[in-house]
Amino acid sequence: MKSYYLAFILLAVFLFSACGDDPIGDREDAAYVNGFFIVNEGPFNNGSGSISFVSNETEEVSQNVFSNANDGRVLGNILNSMSIIADKAYFVINNAAKIVVADAITLKFITEIVGIDQPRHMIALDNSKAYVSYWGADGLSGGIGVINLSNNELIKTIPLGKGPEKMIIKDNQLIVTLTGGYDRADEIVYVSTSTDEIISTQQVYDKPNSLSTDAAGNIWVLCGGFTDYYVPENSTQGRLVRLNIDDTIDAVTIPNGAKSWSINKDQTKAYYFDAVGVYEVDLSLQDINPVLVYTATSYYYGMSMDADNEVIFLTDAKDFSSPGEVIKISTSGELLATYAAGVIPSSCYAVD
């Protein structure tokens, strides 16, 4: 029996001494220029967002570029959007309640901006001040956070209401869509960029989710419509709204689910998408007439535009737990390329 025991112990020691950590190899700093970033939200519930980068020169995709540049550091749960302001990249992380600041070229971590519950998007007034839309911890008490870009600190918050989302700046005014957060809303809000106080609100239609100006100075608001998953008959259709400079309003009804209003470089054409495909709108025409330019071949999650290169990116989140894909199409709907992405790619951000 002694031999049994000896063999037993030797086997145990052998088996349990074989466990070790994998070494982490050295990595060189990379320069993320002349290409586009893919913003991957990351798995719901307990995942972390990630950044992929596609080089325009080589068309090669690099995954997890932020983590690779920062010794494995992760961004946090649900990376909602990114912005580049001057020489810094700002990653807005919704469920981690922070904005991660990194070098725009190398993605080396610089600092974090905290104190904002459920941040969504960021827009710069200039190189010293920026605004961040947020939903609030309950998804209903949202507002705008004012950021001092010189020290990357939160200056103040401006309560707005349910679900502040996309923003534009026009004529010293910050214009914010209220999508409703965890409820529903149908307004846009005008905030003075001088005083950082609310000037007025304007009712549009259910779930305004994105907006822009055009070459004539009109404001376009894409309203996706309210979706009631419990009682589908309560859902409403979307609207494409033009707030004319003469204070009149034009709107057309579109199917529920439209989002990602994006405008070209000279502000004469805009694009958005829904489950059917990508639509083009000629902003110079009096009649609002969306034209389908690309028929969806998958269930796309997000759309972004590289205005300089006149191309559109559509993100495919696939099963929302495995790595997704991004396709690049021309503004006329020609499929140009397909790229591997991270988990739940939601938008792209082009850089020179």
Add this chain to the structure above:
Amino acid sequence: MGFNMNKLGSLVAISLMYSWTMQIAYSQDSLYYTHSSIEFVDSKIGILDKDTTGITKGLSLGLPAVHLSSAHYQSNGPDLLSTLLVRGMASRHTAILWNGWNIQSPVNGVFDLSLISNVSHNAHLITSSGTSILGNASSAGALILSTPSMKDNHYLSLGTWQNSYGNTDLNAQLGLHAHGWSIQSSYQWTHHENNFKFDRFGVVDQLDFGAKNAIDFNTEISRQINDKQNIKAAIWYQNIKRQISPTKTAVYNNEHQDDQNLRTHLEWSFKDRNRQVFTRLGLMSEEIVFRSNSILESVGRADTYLSEAVIKDRIYGVAWAAGVQYKKVNAVISSMNSDNSVNSTESSRAQASLWMSGVRKLSHRISVDLGARVAAISDGQRIYTYHLAPSIILGKGLLSYKLNSVFQLPTLNDLYWPVGGNPELLNETGIAQELSYKSTLNSSSQVLKYKVALFSYHADNWILWRIQGFEGWQAQNVRNVWSRGIELNMNYGKTWKQDKILNSGIQLSYTRAETTKAESKLYEGKQLAYVPQYKGVWTNAFSYKNISIHMESVFVGDRFVDSANSEFVDSYGLTHLEVFYKLRLNSTELDLSVRCDNLSNKNYEIVRYYPVPLRNYTFAAQLKI
């Protein structure tokens, strides 16, 4: 109670007639069925007992399951959802038996092991499929809860448990016996702060991960009517309020979950030399409430009514067992909209089933176990299952083969959850097989036991919740899954005189749980998420007089976090150490224990980004009078 013995007799008779017409009446002594446990032929492995795992009172009952290689303990962290994945199967495939009833939730198919401690329950795991006897939700066997054995004397036991991250438990147990009556009762009060250190991407952090407050009351009363008849009543009440803590990457998981469970059981049994009969009634009531911050999100309530009659007998030298069971579930699931309007779904399901099983010895070395079950579901389905298990004594060991047809009904959430429930779901069906050899080598003071098992489980229409874009999660029949592997279990024990004992065990397992057919090629040939391919456990226990020392080492291999196997969480190895001291003074006993979990201060993750404590300590004291 309105209990109709004539009707009961008719039911049993019908059961027997049905079984005999199926010509499956074989028997063997090794098959038995009692009020609290069922054992399939020699299939019990991985006993969660005092010899190989810690016995500190107050620990979660799920914790010892960490030290089973055949099961993966899937936990989101202390006091968060913790389940067992047995042999690559989902938690819904393992029945949780209390007094013979499967108390796995009929609403969501889950039993959260973090909710119960080892104060009032022992447990052991059966890894072979039990569908042809236990019915639905037992494809991967059963975890059997049992009341710790009591001595035939009065006793009062008071205990406390404290760990280094602010968690406190108090418990009291009482045992009384007089004039044929026996009462055993336990009460536990829990207050957990869960304020522990963890590794957040290379930086040691400490956070309050959410409190848990709970009470647990468990009582059994039995009366020995005469030398053959016994009646028993049992009640188990739990009230648990806990915060669902955030992960390492998020701050907004501030959900609160309140659980309230009431389980009652009433039983009459008859037992003589050859025959055992018992009938029983049960009522299980459960409620789960979710709140996000202070906002009510959803409420699930279910009442389950159960009745069963079982007989086992011996005829012409063979023994057999048969049972008839009726079970009905009424459930209400409510989810709240942001405008405080409520979406409610009421659902109900009833099942009547007959089963019979027996083992016949064909020779002194060979025996065959056969069993079958038919279940009639209220939606009109008739489900037939069977098992066939021949075994042969080979050398000094036993070679066994088991073949089980299995099924899994969709849960009521799968079918009727307001958003994502899928009434069109099909039953999961499959075949489970096991081939094993086990043997024991003895000498006067030493014993070496070992068992090698090959297992295979094929499932069609695997039920899975998947995210469907903006529409959220949806239940689907999307998979054909084949889980197979090999397990090795060895245990060595040595005794020096009466007061020095060594017990050492090794368990190793390889599990390949593969999606063999899916709607997307992306998933085919891939390992199921969070099922480790490799697991190893090494346990050592040494006792000398009043002191005993336990050491447990666990290795869990890489686990993929998604169906496409694109990302994984790293493997980890942990060691836990526990020291016990028993002080006796006349009839009074004082048990003291100190436990160190994660001795090497290892940073690890069971579920990706869910924090788990670094090295931590537990102190426990139990006074028995």
